Amino acid sequence: MAKAKTYYSCQSCGHVSYKWLGRCPDCSAWNAFVEEVEAPSSKRGGSAPSNSSPEPISNLTTEKEFRVRTHITELDRVLGGGMVPGSAILIGGDPGIGKSTLLLQAMGALSEAGVKVLYVTGEESMRQIRLRGERLGAISENLLVFAETSLEKIIDTLSVVKPGVIVIDSVQTIFTSALESSPGSVSQVRETSARLISHAKAIETPLFLVGHVTKDGAIAGPKVLEHMVDTVLYFEGERGHPFRILRAVKNRFGSVMEIGVFEMKDSGLIEVTNPSEVFLAERPADSSGSAVVSSLEGTRTILVEVQSLVCPTLFGVPRRTVVGVDHNKVMLLAAVLEKKAGVSLANHDIFVKVAGGLRLDEPAIDLGILASLASNFLDKPIEPKTVIFGEVGLAGEVRAISQVEQRVREAEKLGFKRCVLPKDNLKHLKKTGSMRLEGVATIKEAIEKFF
Numbered sequence: 001m002a003k004a005k006t007y008y009s010c011q012s013c014g015h016v017s018y019k020w021l022g023r024c025p026d027c028s029a030w031n032a033f034v035e036e037v038e039a040p041s042s043k044r045g046g047s048a049p050s051n052s053s054p055e056p057i058s059n060l061t062t063e064k065e066f067r068v069r070t071h072i073t074e075l076d077r078v079l080g081g082g083m084v085p086g087s088a089i090l091i092g093g094d095p096g097i098g099k100s101t102l103l104l105q106a107m108g109a110l111s112e113a114g115v116k117v118l119y120v121t122g123e124e125s126m127r128q129i130r131l132r133g134e135r136l137g138a139i140s141e142n143l144l145v146f147a148e149t150s151l152e153k154i155i156d157t158l159s160v161v162k163p164g165v166i167v168i169d170s171v172q173t174i175f176t177s178a179l180e181s182s183p184g185s186v187s188q189v190r191e192t193s194a195r196l197i198s199h200a201k202a203i204e205t206p207l208f209l210v211g212h213v214t215k216d217g218a219i220a221g222p223k224v225l226e227h228m229v230d231t232v233l234y235f236e237g238e239r240g241h242p243f244r245i246l247r248a249v250k251n252r253f254g255s256v257m258e259i260g261v262f263e264m265k266d267s268g269l270i271e272v273t274n275p276s277e278v279f280l281a282e283r284p285a286d287s288s289g290s291a292v293v294s295s296l297e298g299t300r301t302i303l304v305e306v307q308s309l310v311c312p313t314l315f316g317v318p319r320r321t322v323v324g325v326d327h328n329k330v331m332l333l334a335a336v337l338e339k340k341a342g343v344s345l346a347n348h349d350i351f352v353k354v355a356g357g358l359r360l361d362e363p364a365i366d367l368g369i370l371a372s373l374a375s376n377f378l379d380k381p382i383e384p385k386t387v388i389f390g391e392v393g394l395a396g397e398v399r400a401i402s403q404v405e406q407r408v409r410e411a412e413k414l415g416f417k418r419c420v421l422p423k424d425n426l427k428h429l430k431k432t433g434s435m436r437l438e439g440v441a442t443i444k445e446a447i448e449k450f451f
Contacts, residue, residue: 008033009186014224036187037180068165068206071109074262074271075102077298078233078246080254083165083206087253088197090171090225092211093235098244098262098269099210101136102235103167104129105268108138110165116142118163122149122173136268149183151176151192155199166200170210171225186224193228226250237264241357243278244269258298276303276414279356285384289376292416293368294389294407295360301403301410303387304358306365308372309351318347324354325369326361333370333392340396341444343377364401366392367420370443371450380451383418387411390422396443400424408435420449 008017011034013027023030067082076082083089093099107117121129129145132138144161148154151174158166168174174192175183182188193209200207211225226232232250237243246260261272272278280303284290289308294301306325313319322330330352337343352369354360367390375382382388389407391399404425411419418436421429426439440446 006035006037009036011186014186014190034181034185036185068110068115070106071113072102072106072271073273074246074260075106077300078248078254078258078260079231080251080258084230084253085206086201086204087231088200088207088209088229089231089233090209090211090229091233091235092213094213094237097235097237098264099235100124100169101132101264102246102262102269103169103208103210104132104138105136107143107165107167108133108136108140111138111140111142114142115164116144116161117165117167118144118146118158118161119167119169120146120148120154121169122147123170135266149173149175151195155195158199158203162203163205165206165208166196167208168196168210170212171196172212190224190228193225197228236359238357243272243275243357245358255298257296259300276301276410279304279358280414283355286381288379288381289372291368291372291375291382292387292411293360293365294387294411295362295365296403296407297362301406302358303411303414303416304360305355306368306372307353307355308369308376310345310348310373310377313347313349319349319351321349321351323352324357324359325352325365329366330369332394333366334373336392336394336396337370337373337443340442341374341447343374343447345373345377348377363391363399364389364407366390367398367422367440367443367446371420371446374447375450378451382450385415385417386420386450387416387418388420390420390425390440390446392443398422398440398442398446404429408437411435420446 008020010024010027010029010032012029012032013024015024015026017033020033024032066084068085069076069082091099107119111117126145126147146157171189171193172184175188176192179187179191196207230252231248234247234249236245236247242264244262244264248256248258250256261275262269263272280292283305291306292303293306294303320331334345334350338345368388370392371382371388389401391401393399400422404421408419412433412435420438420440423439423441426437429437438449440449
């Protein structure tokens with residue numbers, strides 16, 4: 001019998017070494033290498049069985065209804081309209097953020113619609129799942145709960161039950177006897193995931209995998225797990241905030257720009273169909289440093305409040321604290337504001353925050369951040385019913401953005417009366433309704449309009 005080979009793998013990034021290292025050369029993590037035993041080739045799981053032969057792509061057909069809806073609108077939106085049969089969907093997020101709650105709610109709605117669901121739990125007992133199901137209202141004969149961590153037993157059960165949807169909560173708890181490493185190790189996660197995905201694709205059944213995250217916020221397992229699945233969803237939210245954001249970072253069957261908004265309550269996750277109204281509900285009146293910006297997340301326009309605080313520094317080096325937007329973006333805009341508009345911020349502390357716990361990355365929010373900084377520095381509030389959007393360049397110019405009509409309609413629907421936007425966008429925008437549209441070409445011109 002051939003001697004089993006041993007190797008060391010990094011539990012943070014998956015780097016493999018045949019000798020132990022104190023520090024990983026790829027991700028620089030300390031004490032992350034764990035000894036593992038290489039399985040014989042005969043024990044390794046193969047790829048999905050296939051009897052097909054090569055065909056011209058012109059001969060292939062697709063069905064019109066190629067989606068299975070979860071009956072949770074926000075989740076279907078992020079998935080691109082629903083689940084594709086045979087697709088593997090990975091959901092990650094911080095502990096306690098609501099991953100299991102969301103999936104149990106969705107599976108409960110699916111089972112009520114007549115779809116047989118198998119919910120495999122490796123972290124909780126079946127009675128614990130029943131207690132949560134009672135709280136969420138997810139009680140149905142079509143929702144089958146299975147507490148098991150052995151991959152071989154799970155696949156045997158799938159062959160007998162033949163469910164319409166499979167949920168594995170979580171993939172780090174599943175192990176295969178073909179490998180001698182402990183559950184949760186890189187080799188176990190990679191092998192079990194590959195076998196589950198292969199089986200799901202062979203029977204054309206949607207598969208949900210719940211993944212733990214590392215301290216850096218990445219899916220544990222490591223990054224190779226994201227390459228194996230079709231869709232990667234991150235469940236985000238700040239502690240102390242009831243709102244949760246479901247964001248797609250990879251989707252082979254839809255857009256990666258869509259987000260879903262939920263609110264956590266005692267009865268579970270409640271869909272937020274109009275997030276703009278919720279995020280602006282507690283906006284202070286006539287307060288300097290507050291500006292409403294319009295951000296486009298996929299096909300959805302969201303109006304949120306950006307708050308800034310600018311005050312003289314008491315230290316040799318001014319503080320720069322940013323929450324909800326990119327730190328470098330704010331520093332860049334502060335430099336442009338000082339150089340092109342004469343607003344001296346060099347000896348001031350700067351604090352910028354997006355209210356509601358949302359994170360914004362779109363260039364269209366540049367002008368709103370800049371207006372918020374200038375407003376608090378001058379201690380002059382912006383007109384309350386004003387919405388602002390536009391990209392700002394290093395020369396101080398305000399550049400045109402996309403989907404202007406959609407942004408204006410959303411602001412008008414929420415009762416805003418004034419819109420400050422790039423002048424190039426104003427040239428091609430047809431005036432509709434009572435919204436007062438004001439175009440600006442430079443940040444200096446924008447500040448004159450604001451104050």
